[in-house]
Amino acid sequence: MTHSLHRRGTAESLKNDYVLLVTAAADVNHVGSKEKLRKVLEVVWDIGPSNIGSYDTGTVYAGVNIEEIKAALNEIPRVRCAFSSREKIKEVIRRIKELDLGMSVTVQGPTEDILEMSRELGIKPHSVNLSLDIWGKTGDLPSDDVLEVVTQCGHGLISRYLVEKAIAEVKAGKKTPRQAAEMVAHPCVCGIYNPDRAEEVFKRYALASAEAAATKE
Amino acid sequence: MLVDQEKCSGCGICVPYCPAQAISIVNKKAIIDRDACLECGNCIRSLVVRCPKGAFYEEPGLYEGPRAIRRFFSDPSTSHKVTKIPGRGTEEVKTNDVTGRVCRGEIGIALEVGRPCLGTTMTEVEKCTMALAELGIEFEECNPLTHLMEDRKKGTIQKQYKEEKLVSAIIEFAADFKMLVPIMQRVKKVAQELDTVFSLDLICCYEDDGSLPVLPVLEELGMKPRVNSKVNLGLGRPFKIYREKKEEKVCDTFTA
Numbered sequence: 256m257t258h259s260l261h262r263r264g265t266a267e268s269l270k271n272d273y274v275l276l277v278t279a280a281a282d283v284n285h286v287g288s289k290e291k292l293r294k295v296l297e298v299v300w301d302i303g304p305s306n307i308g309s310y311d312t313g314t315v316y317a318g319v320n321i322e323e324i325k326a327a328l329n330e331i332p333r334v335r336c337a338f339s340s341r342e343k344i345k346e347v348i349r350r351i352k353e354l355d356l357g358m359s360v361t362v363q364g365p366t367e368d369i370l371e372m373s374r375e376l377g378i379k380p381h382s383v384n385l386s387l388d389i390w391g392k393t394g395d396l397p398s399d400d401v402l403e404v405v406t407q408c409g410h411g412l413i414s415r416y417l418v419e420k421a422i423a424e425v426k427a428g429k430k431t432p433r434q435a436a437e438m439v440a441h442p443c444v445c446g447i448y449n450p451d452r453a454e455e456v457f458k459r460y461a462l463a464s465a466e467a468a469a470t471k472e
Numbered sequence: 473m474l475v476d477q478e479k480c481s482g483c484g485i486c487v488p489y490c491p492a493q494a495i496s497i498v499n500k501k502a503i504i505d506r507d508a509c510l511e512c513g514n515c516i517r518s519l520v521v522r523c524p525k526g527a528f529y530e531e532p533g534l535y536e537g538p539r540a541i542r543r544f545f546s547d548p549s550t551s552h553k554v555t556k557i558p559g560r561g562t563e564e565v566k567t568n569d570v571t572g573r574v575c576r577g578e579i580g581i582a583l584e585v586g587r588p589c590l591g592t593t594m595t596e597v598e599k600c601t602m603a604l605a606e607l608g609i610e611f612e613e614c615n616p617l618t619h620l621m622e623d624r625k626k627g628t629i630q631k632q633y634k635e636e637k638l639v640s641a642i643i644e645f646a647a648d649f650k651m652l653v654p655i656m657q658r659v660k661k662v663a664q665e666l667d668t669v670f671s672l673d674l675i676c677c678y679e680d681d682g683s684l685p686v687l688p689v690l691e692e693l694g695m696k697p698r699v700n701s702k703v704n705l706g707l708g709r710p711f712k713i714y715r716e717k718k719e720e721k722v723c724d725t726f727t728a
Contacts, residue, residue: 259702261588261671266699276702280567284709310549317519352707359567359708366701370682373705380678381706381713382574384565385697387672387690390583390663395590406588410548410560411639412514414491415589441520442489444549 259335259363259409259447260386263402266365268455272407273344274363274447275299277334277351284357285331291356292332296325298350299336302343307336308446316440316450335409339451345372352376363447404453408443417442425460432457473515475502479527486521486528489514491639492591502527510591510639511542513549538632541594544616546639560584561615561642565675565704572712573675574646579686580675581647581655585668586640592668594620594633597641600670601627603662604643607654612644649676652686656693677713 259274277295279288299307300321308314311327338344344362351360362369366383373380389396396402397415404418405411421435430438436453475495482500489495494508495515504515515521516528534540544550545560562573564582574580583600586592597617605611605627611618622628647655659672674697676686690697 260673260700261584261698262700263588269700272700274702276566278563278566280563280570280708283567283570313517313519319519348705357707357709359563359569360705361566361702362705363700363702365699366697366703367699369701369703373703378705378707379682381569381704381708381711382565382675382677383684383704384580384702385674385676385686385690386701387674387695387697389588389669389671390659391666391669392590393669396669397589402588411491411546411587411589412512412520412548414489414493414514416490416493417488420488442514442517444517444520 260384261389261406262363263399263406268403268452269365270368271339271341272364272449272452273338273341274449275304275334275336275338275344275347276361276363278359278361279332280359281331288358289328289330289332291354291358292328292334293325294354294356295334295351295358296321296328298354299334299347302338302347302350304336304446305339305449305451306440306443306446308444309333309335310445313444314440314446314448316437317444335445335447337447337449339449341368341372345376348372348378349376352378400456400459403456404439407448407453409445409447410443412442412444413439413448414442421457422460425457426464428464432461473504473509473511473513473528474531475504476527476529477501479525481525481527483524486515486523489521491589492637508637509542510546510637511539512546512639513543538636541620541633541636542638545641559616560640561617561644562612564644564673565702567708568675568677568704569706569711569713570708572715574677575715576677576679576713577649578646578676578715579649579652579655580673581645582673582675583643583659583670584640584673585643585666585670586638587671588669590668591637591639592641593635593637594629594641595635596666596668597643598627598629598634599665600643600662601629603627603658604645604655607651607658609645609647609651609655612646615642615644617641617643649685652689653693656690656695
């Protein structure tokens, strides 16, 4: 169970952040599923994810292309990707439903939005994984902004120190918010990190830096 | 991981990528604090750190001793050679519409110990498993952590793994709905005793009218779910939502 669930941030910052997870279940329906998931990848790519990758290849931001991701699907295949708009994720779901592949489709995002989309598409959700927050020694955690970025990696591979370095470089004007967001993308090998959303976090620092410079002048 | 000191140029490009802050530059060379290293593999991946000299390498014999669990619990691209089970946990809600791992009238719980950011030792994980075991819960068969236990009824971890450090370990189990309150009370209590953090998950099925019976109970417990969640859309087949009989569990795969 996972951090594709526990993405941190305010309701506003989570508004356009969706993760699509299409999965074959071992020993239930994985036999012959590779071709089905290739079709899903084609739909996803056609609509335009904000990130996509796989454990075996890495992501598009690390220099991998969609053909390599397709070719790397293994015997128990899975599709992992991120979207930055409600319209896009809804269209992906609509087209996957139309394909009628019988594979499990799970979406991470604002719960009410997913349920509303489901109603609009005539889908009755099966189950939900609810995030009941972080517990324990929370005083040792980094700032909310850093958490907002690191929790976008499903396996905890985005280092807080990399995010802090990126923030420092944006503040110093050495990197644009987009460059910072793409630099941080590399460790998240399966591709559910959303650089569009991370860019918004880094923009806060670019703005603060610009305001500070204007005040000095 | 280790650094080939002859190859390393001391450029330091690798340093911020380490989630455990285990890499430092000493005498113009990168060195790795072996105790802090979680063996997540970030530094060795050619598409992540991109060490210009290819100086990182895997410690010989890593998979032979208890340290192997660092690798298996921290690097998602590894298959679990110690437990024979891949990944840190099951596919949880992601395939729940076909596995029926959690059906109506049941709850699925997970504590991901060490996440976010802080990591964990197995000793911290054991504090949680022992506390939960007292409630008589059955730990998930298809989760690798369960296979590192010395005694599943007591939730104890085998001694040789206790000091190993990991990005995270996931404690997973399913239980009857009526166990929700005692489990959450126990979870709150053990949280106060930990030297790390955990993220808490609750899986449940929608009723025919779209309601979730857990919500009023959670409200009474003061545990309001966050605004974002993972919803299984129910497009998988064969569809399963009621538990018809006690079945042998079939191991699922990686978690993301």
